[in-house]
Amino acid sequence: MMRQYELVDLVKRYNPRCDEALLDKAYVYGMMKHAPQKRASGDPYFSHPLEVAAILTEMRMDDATIAVALLHDTIEDTDATKEEISRMFGAEIAELVDSLTKLKKLDFVSKKTEQAENFRRLLLAVAADIRVLLVKLADRLHNMRTLHHMREDKRLRIAEETMEIYAPLAGRMGMQNIREELEDLSFRNLQPDAYASIVTRLALLREENKNLIPAIEQALTEKLGSDGIPARVKGREKKPYSIFTKVQRKGLSFEQLSDIFGFRIVVPTLHDCYHALGLVHTTWSMVPGRFKDYISTPKQNDYRSIHTTVVGPGRQRVELQIRTEEMHRFAEYGIAAHALYKDGDKISGGRNIVDLSKESGAYSWLRETIERLNDPSLNPEEFLENTKLELFQDQVFCFTPKGRIIALPRGATPIDFAYAVHTDVGNTCVGAKINGRIRPVMTELANGDEVEIVRSDAQVPPAAWEQIAVTGRARAAIRRATRDAVRKQFGGLGRQILERAFERAGRTFLDADLAAAVHRLGHNSSTEVLTAVGRGEIASEAVLRAVHPELFDARGQPATPRPATGDGWFDAGSTSGVMKFRVPDGGSDDRTSIPIRGLSGDLPVRFAPNGGAVPGDRIVGILTPGEGITIYPIQSPALKAFDEEPSRWLDVRWDIDPTTPARFPARITINSLNEPGSLAQIAQVIAENDGNIDNIKMIPKAADFHEILIDLEVWDLKHLTRIINQLRAKPIIASATRVNG
Structure with a gap:
């Protein structure tokens, strides 16, 4: 188990002026409260809060957040109280610990109504202070790493909850490393056979190509260095769950995947990113359709990088990601990378943390989602469904005719685009031009499409659009x-x-x-x-x-x-x-x-x-x-x-007024002999009974018979029944019945 001074040393690596007294006090308090408790693995329970704190030091979190990690289970699992923690550590830390205690009780694998309400409470807690989410994700990550000590039913419930909620939420916040590890750990427990199969294939591929990654790393480093770009090149292997989803989504075999091995090129400046891209593309052939510039058009969670695939050394397809150190840090830790320290007043022993809600675009999705909670037309199950849909979706980037970039989930349509521009634009949408051509509003948009919305003030969005729209914003607006x-x-x-x-x-x-x-x-x-x-x-x-x-x-x-x-x-x-x-x-x-x-x-x-x-x-x-x-x-x-x-x-x-009689529409079907005068006899019966023929249609059924559909106007049901009965009495008529359309 990590010692007190070891944790402080981890914090000092990025914050030399950290409040050691606060960290020491939180360490001692947490260890004393959890002293008699053991984890399912047999380890002292306090080893868990310590590991959560260590994960947060990798994100370079402030002293208050590290202290909260050490204390996050004390209210729930010991005799500690919020008031006691507030007295000893301050109101800020006590509030964060209390929020995490409440989130501990949320169940996301319960029936849908409870699941939706629990998700709502999670988002509200996160919106109040993003550090709640950061500690919660670190807590979940360590629990997933030690999940094999739990009994099977609990393992499956926690893994399903992680895959459905926490992993995609980490991705939405830009925390790709944590998302990938959570997905892989969940995948291992939920589908052990598929996981084992992919791991075995990867091991064989790794053995076959054991010299390939070092060779490509060296070739790229030397090529960039010879042109004056001091680059750090690191090869990586695609994660098992990422391989599984790509194989499932695209219907490919394992051998058809071209990006099992990828390389990150980290350079000092933004200029170096494009310099490196030009050098790579002029040295090796680019694979068409595999270039994405997320620097000029960042993802909605603030992710920035250049992606390209080239036919590299040894005629091997190589996926490259080119980014600066700052971009790389954000790609690793997402919204947590904005937790930088500013000079100023101390809070809870640590230096002021930047207001993430103002500094991070990744936070905007969360704010919009919280706003939708107030929509009275959206019941909890619909809210959960729409939000999950957006959590799991990748993005496409489209443009308005004036060049404004609109980021949408993959699979989005012009309907989603219109509502992303403005609710009034969506409500008055009657059509769309995609790249200058009129296209149906249910057309799936692709990266780089220019979309022009055709509008009419007389339009009311059809209810059926709700089933076509992908974004929760569009669905809620259509419903409203x-x-x-x-x-x-x-x-x-x-x-x-x-x-x-x-x-x-x-x-x-x-x-x-x-x-x-x-x-x-x-x-x-x-x-x-x-x-x-x-x-x-x-x-x-x-x-x-x-x-x-x-x-x-x-x-x-x-x-x-x-x-x-x-x-x-x-x-x-x-x-x-x-x-x-x-x-x-x-x-x-x-x-x-x-x-x-x-x-x-x-x-x-x-x-x-x-x-x-x-x-x-x-x-x-x-x-x-x-x-x-x-x-x-x-x-x-x-x-x-x-x-x-x-x-x-x-x-x-x-509500019939007998003083003002009126006729009403009814339809009858008659099977009649096909002989001269038969239609005249039918018309005579109807006329004699004061009925009025509004329309008539004859359908030949056989050489001797016709089916006749007659639209009548009659006074009431008794009047209609009398006409039908008298028609049935005619020898030329085989049957006469009312049509209930």
Whole structure:
């Protein structure tokens, strides 16, 4: 186990003026508290906090963070309290230890709702102080290194949690070394056979090419040195999990991989990076399509480097990464590389740490993700799904026509691009030009594409776009815009219902009167009330009673009888709260009303297109955003298509005024003998029974029979049944049935 002075020496290597007293006190306190405890391996428990602290010294963390590492398990596993730690080490360290204690209890392999809530709590803790994440990742890394001492079920749970959450989160923060090690350790436990197979193949390949890496290192060093570039060249082997994912993703064999061996060229200055690139490309042939300049266009997590692949010495394909020392440090430690020390006041015995939220672009993704937590339309499971999607995605870089760079996850479409530019651009997007050519909005974008969004102010993003979009930002914005559009439609419907109801009561509907009564109706705004009326959740009479109580007696009944309307229009304000529909007589009316045929108003209403509905049917309304309400008979097979969308179902019923009769659409199918006069006999039955043929279609089925589809207009279900029964009585008709479309 590491001794006290050894830990202090590790810190002094990068911070000679560290607060030894703070580190010594934290070491002694942690060791005393954990003294009786053992790990599953049999080692003293305090060896774990020590190793976590050692990992953080590699990241050159401040004294407070090292102290927190030594203390991070004391509140959870010993009799230590937050108050005691605050008294001995200060409020800052106590707060960090307490945050880590709470995160210890989070389970990311639980059922989705709990998993999503736990992930939310993790991100909120990290956003409050990024050092929480750095200590948590170091803690997880050491636990993964010693995972083989745990029982199998616990190993698998921890490995799955690490692969799903902590490894990609480390990658998002630019901490590539930690991400790769976490992935490999998880891969070893989750898929031991695949891991062993790749490790065996790598060992054979390493033996076959044991002289290749030193030879290429030497050739590159000498070539760059001869041109005055003092470069540090280091060969590396691709990690087993990285090989596994590439083989799976691209469907390649192990032998087809060209970048199992890669080399990092670290040079002093930015100028040297491009000087080295030019020298490499003029000495060895570049492999087309394998060049990426992440210096001019850094990744979203601030990663910067030049990537290229050349056919190098010995005709071997060689992947090269060219970067400065500063870029290399960030590539290794990501956001932790910004934890530099500034001259100034001391905090918790260490020198001030740079505000990572201001200095690091890697932090911007975290900030945006936290902002999405406040979106009320995004439930926890959707938030987790969208965030995981972005965590695991690599990136592509696209350009606006003005040259602005937009970084997006791989697989992103122009829809994602539009919302990345601005929410208003996404909401008004109707098309896209990619590299000057009009392309579908679901086209997958590639690195370097120039994207121009075609816009229209009349556009509302279709709900289906949510399934096409890749980014959580786009999905949340589409969901919000769709919800707002539906609310607007229901609000328009609600306004028309209330205007009609107030007119029948001899009053004029005024927004100011409604605003004064919203709280009596249990809502916060007039918009909410109008939407609720449009949805049928509030009866128009309830609103009238809240706005004009003088029209009702003590029992809540109308003080004076209402005049009969006899207008043949829909009314959605029954006292039961169930939406009722009054049907039209086919005449005209220039008042603001809601006709069943839906030719005016914000929310059109129409009958099922393949069979209609008639009074006497039990009916249901189906809402289609942007199109209106369709009325179906309850027995219609077409309703199966909406079984998974209960929010679109509206409870409706007939409200027929016998003084204003009207016809309704229905469809029947008839199998009739194919002989002269058969169609005339059918038409005669319908005419004699006061039915009206709206459309007719004949389909030859055999030499002797025709199938005839007839769209009728009838008064009600009894009228339709009488016509069908009389048709069946005709000798020329084999069958006559109603079509429920």
